[in-house]
Amino acid sequence: MSGDLLRAGEFLRRTRLSAKALRLYAEQGLLVPDAVDPWSGYRGYAAGQVERARLIAALRRAGMPLARVRDVVDLGPRERCAAVARWWAGVEDDVRRRRALVDALTAEPAEEDDVYEVSLRAVPERTVLTAERRLTVDELDGFVTGASGEIAAHLERSGAAPAGPLRVVYHGMVTEDGDGPVEVVRPFTGWVGPAGELRIRLQQAGREAVTCLSRRRAEFPGILGAYDAVGAWVDARGLERAGSPAEVYPSPRDADPDAPHVEVAWPVA
Known part of the structure; x- marks a missing residue:
């Protein structure tokens, strides 16, 4: 494995991801190792993947589902901004609907x-x-x-x-x-x-x-x-x-x- 690649531990330190999150993103095809040593099984990540990992983590912290992250993460900056804005508008619509439903469920008994x-x-x-x-x-x-x-x-x-x-x-x-x-x-x-x-x-x-x-x-x-x-x-x-x-x-x-x-x-x- 190339010495230019980051071992998993160093990659985790730079991205501040947990090992569990890194495995999940790999399983989902969002953040796969750049190389895997066939003998030791060590995973290597390119330095350029650090920014991608941080973007994925930020989208997940915002609450974006993994399936939606997959559609967004590879877009260019302008297209990504628009896609995130569309997703968030949908989230806000959903929250408004849920708020209205909760208000109805907690309201006083019906009046005349x-x-x-x-x-x-x-x-x-x-x-x-x-x-x-x-x-x-x-x-x-x-x-x-x-x-x-x-x-x-x-x-x-x-x-x-x-x-x-x-x-x-x-x-x-x-x-x-x-x-x-x-x-x-x-x-x-x-x-x-x-x-x-x-x-x-x-x-x-x-x-x-x-x-x-x-x-x-x-x-x-x-x-x-x-x-x-x-x-x-x-x-x-x-x-x-x-x-x-x-x-x-x-x-x-x-x-x-x-x-x-x-x-x-x-x-x-």
């Missing part, structure tokens, strides 16, 4: 203003264009926005017309641990063929319990209370849940904060 008006309505049979994907909560907004845009563009290209508001159907919980799946659905009239991930299906006629919220009231985690209220209403009347709950959007995201914006709907038998 928090009561949800739930009703039963008929749902006609409709042909719908859909996109479905398994994803976790950090991917949800991007998927819904992208899929709704793809659906709208495909309908326009095909000469078909939307025939009802957009629905986002949650076939399973979407959390840090649960991955749905989630289905974005748009009823339409006219003829449309499948394209890419977009599929066509027939939505059966039926009934659903529904409550409507303003954009202000639907802000997370307030919308969770609407799901609970609709479910409790269904159970109290002895109805049978007959499908997956959905969020129905009769107005765009930029609607007046106090205007009707989203309905939480649950199919019932």
Whole structure:
């Protein structure tokens, strides 16, 4: 092994890494020895790897996951700064959502203003264009926005017309641990063929319990209370849940904060 290389002990002293961290980064392919002596097994590190080790350690101290560090560490300085900024913006969004959820969990019992008006309505049979994907909560907004845009563009290209508001159907919980799946659905009239991930299906006629919220009231985690209220209403009347709950959007995201914006709907038998 070249005498210009740093032995593991000297490398640890210069980088202030622990032996455990150094092994972990090697296993992850982030910081592998420049050379390993075939006879002694001694690991040698190039002097230039010291700065890389310090960068990895700094990113980890900031809380960046190892998988994300792998995407960032080899970028040039300008690109790295932008990537770290994007990651941190996502962290701050996540913290805000968690703070709002904790506030809701520790709040006083609901006042009269928090009561949800739930009703039963008929749902006609409709042909719908859909996109479905398994994803976790950090991917949800991007998927819904992208899929709704793809659906709208495909309908326009095909000469078909939307025939009802957009629905986002949650076939399973979407959390840090649960991955749905989630289905974005748009009823339409006219003829449309499948394209890419977009599929066509027939939505059966039926009934659903529904409550409507303003954009202000639907802000997370307030919308969770609407799901609970609709479910409790269904159970109290002895109805049978007959499908997956959905969020129905009769107005765009930029609607007046106090205007009707989203309905939480649950199919019932």
